[in-house]
Amino acid sequence: MPEPLVEMHGISKDFPGVHALVDCHFDLYPGEVHALVGENGAGKSTLMKVLSGVYRRDAGTIKVKGLPVNISTTRAAQRLGISMIHQELNLMPHLTVAQNIYIGREPQVVPSVLNEKALNDEAAKLFETLHLRLDPLKRVSSLAVAQHQMIEIAKALSFNSDVLIMDEPTAALTDTEIDELFRITRALRERGVGIVHISHRLQELKQISDRVTVMRDGHYVDTRPTADVSTDQIISMMVGRTIFEAVPEVPEHPSEEVVLEVRNLNRGRVIRDVSFRLRRGEIVGIAGLVGAGRTEVARAVFGADPFDSGEIFVKGTKVAIKSPSDAASHGIGYLSEDRKRYGLALGLDLETNLVLAAMRRFLGPLGVIRGALTRLAADRQVQNLAIKTPSLKQTVRNLSGGTQQKVVVGKWLTADTEILIFDEPTRGIDVGAKSEIYRLLNDLAREGKAIVMISSELPEILRMSHRVIVMCEGRVTGELTAGEATQEKIMTFATQRASAV
Ligand SMILES: Nc1ncnc2c1ncn2[C@@H]1O[C@H](COP(=O)(O)OP(=O)(O)OP(=O)(O)O)[C@@H](O)[C@H]1O
Numbered sequence: 001m002p003e004p005l006v007e008m009h010g011i012s013k014d015f016p017g018v019h020a021l022v023d024c025h026f027d028l029y030p031g032e033v034h035a036l037v038g039e040n041g042a043g044k045s046t047l048m049k050v051l052s053g054v055y056r057r058d059a060g061t062i063k064v065k066g067l068p069v070n071i072s073t074t075r076a077a078q079r080l081g082i083s084m085i086h087q088e089l090n091l092m093p094h095l096t097v098a099q100n101i102y103i104g105r106e107p108q109v110v111p112s113v114l115n116e117k118a119l120n121d122e123a124a125k126l127f128e129t130l131h132l133r134l135d136p137l138k139r140v141s142s143l144a145v146a147q148h149q150m151i152e153i154a155k156a157l158s159f160n161s162d163v164l165i166m167d168e169p170t171a172a173l174t175d176t177e178i179d180e181l182f183r184i185t186r187a188l189r190e191r192g193v194g195i196v197h198i199s200h201r202l203q204e205l206k207q208i209s210d211r212v213t214v215m216r217d218g219h220y221v222d223t224r225p226t227a228d229v230s231t232d233q234i235i236s237m238m239v240g241r242t243i244f245e246a247v248p249e250v251p252e253h254p255s256e257e258v259v260l261e262v263r264n265l266n267r268g269r270v271i272r273d274v275s276f277r278l279r280r281g282e283i284v285g286i287a288g289l290v291g292a293g294r295t296e297v298a299r300a301v302f303g304a305d306p307f308d309s310g311e312i313f314v315k316g317t318k319v320a321i322k323s324p325s326d327a328a329s330h331g332i333g334y335l336s337e338d339r340k341r342y343g344l345a346l347g348l349d350l351e352t353n354l355v356l357a358a359m360r361r362f363l364g365p366l367g368v369i370r371g372a373l374t375r376l377a378a379d380r381q382v383q384n385l386a387i388k389t390p391s392l393k394q395t396v397r398n399l400s401g402g403t404q405q406k407v408v409v410g411k412w413l414t415a416d417t418e419i420l421i422f423d424e425p426t427r428g429i430d431v432g433a434k435s436e437i438y439r440l441l442n443d444l445a446r447e448g449k450a451i452v453m454i455s456s457e458l459p460e461i462l463r464m465s466h467r468v469i470v471m472c473e474g475r476v477t478g479e480l481t482a483g484e485a486t487q488e489k490i491m492t493f494a495t496q497r498a499s500a501v
């Protein structure tokens with residue numbers, strides 16, 4: 001047995017009102033992928049932030065390559081060869097790929113043109129050794145989330161790290177992109193890098209990890225060789241009980257009333273002549289690969305982006321939607337895939353976020369917010385979605401990643417809008433809460449709401465939708481009823497590129 005790269009022992013960490021970590025253990029060997037799993041708020045990110053110098057531990061010991069260490073800053077962690085890629089990626093969108101990688105430590109040559117060149121050459125070299133297909137000169141804002149992930153990996157490795165922590169790297173990736181990520185992960189493992197892989201996609205642990213550590217409510221549960229445990233065993237260790245996946249269920253037939261119709265929507269090359277209808281009580285799944293234009297369509301309908309041409313009808317009446325507040329006044333809500341940028345007011349408390357989209361309902365006669373009502377409404381969603389928080393007054397930024405996603409969902413549930421567009425609603429959400437969200441969506445449909453669900457997870461699309469619309473390169477390439485839809489058929493439409501454009 002080689003010497004471990006990292007040994008963490010008896011680690012505890014409190015935040016106000018929360019025992020985030022209580023006597024936790026973790027170790028990592030060179031050349032292994034060690035998965036870290038647990039429900040939302042279990043303490044996974046916090047434990048790894050302690051290791052990477054973001055937080056200081058309150059108790060416990062950390063050894064790196066056999067030596068006891070104190071890791072009080074991220075710099076200190078980097079010097080010890082520890083890098084972490086965070087759940088919420090932190091790139092600067094207006095800078096280039098190379099600039100992002102070397103930010104704050106650009107080569108110190110005098111003229112700035114030379115600097116740029118050295119930077120780009122350095123980055124290109126780095127990508128080559130990692131076999132990454134990235135262009136150092138591209139601006140980050142022009143790239144997809146999957147590529148952001150690759151940039152973060154390159155950046156982490158540019159510090160010559162031998163410990164690489166990836167906090168939910170696959171949450172935002174499609175299957176092909178995940179394959180690519182795993183290829184890189186395996187290559188790193190070959191080179192003796194120790195990798196921590198945090199994920200809610202339990203199926204993938206078998207594919208990629210050597211060992212798995214389970215956490216529950218801030219406590220260490222167990223560490224096992226992945227080959228020796230079944231996914232069901234992992235789930236029961238995570239939740240401390242056996243949960244039964246509810247039988248896939250699509251609510252009964254929607255009514256014939258069309259509540260939303262989009263006709264011939266166009267926007268440059270990203271949305272091309274998109275038309276679809278959504279009926280009361282219906283869940284329409286929109287499937288497609290990353291970049292197919294699904295989010296773009298949603299954002300256009302919600303008024304978050306302008307479009308060049310096309311018409312939108314709400315309950316048969318043509319409406320002009322120029323901003324999200326126009327959309328809201330026509331009863332359209334949009335749950336964004338990017339919760340950090342569009343979904344949440346991170347600096348405000350949980351209660352405010354949960355009632356934000358429905359504020360009008362909670363105003364008293366003089367425009368005063370009726371606190372008792374907002375508390376009640378917020379509390380209902382906290383119960384509904386099992387949101388883990390010390391109180392309704394907790395700042396949303398301090399909630400765990402998956403818990404924040406639940407808050408965005410809760411916000412639109414409170415809003416009580418008739419048409420809801422959910423963009424990747426279960427991203428980063430743990431198994432238990434996922435079934436909960438499916439149940440809630442079904443309930444909403446049954447109550448007569450109309451729902452569009454964009455998702456990259458085909459099983460989710462198949463399980464939830466009355467109808468599936470498939471997009472590729474900005475066009476609608478296929479439409480399938482719940483009965484017709486299969487993974488294969490969806491994939492065929494999703495890759496149906498227009499011949500030679
Ligand atoms: N900066 C902070 N201030 C206060 N509380 C925090 C802070 N960071 C995390 N917490 C709390 O600590 C607990 C553990 O959170 P953590 O982010 O480690 O969970 P996680 O296992 O990564 O969950 P997820 O799967 O949702 O990402 C949660 O209750 C969270 O709200």
Ligand SMILES: [Mg+2]
Nearest residue numbers: 045087400401
């Ligand atoms: Mg986390």
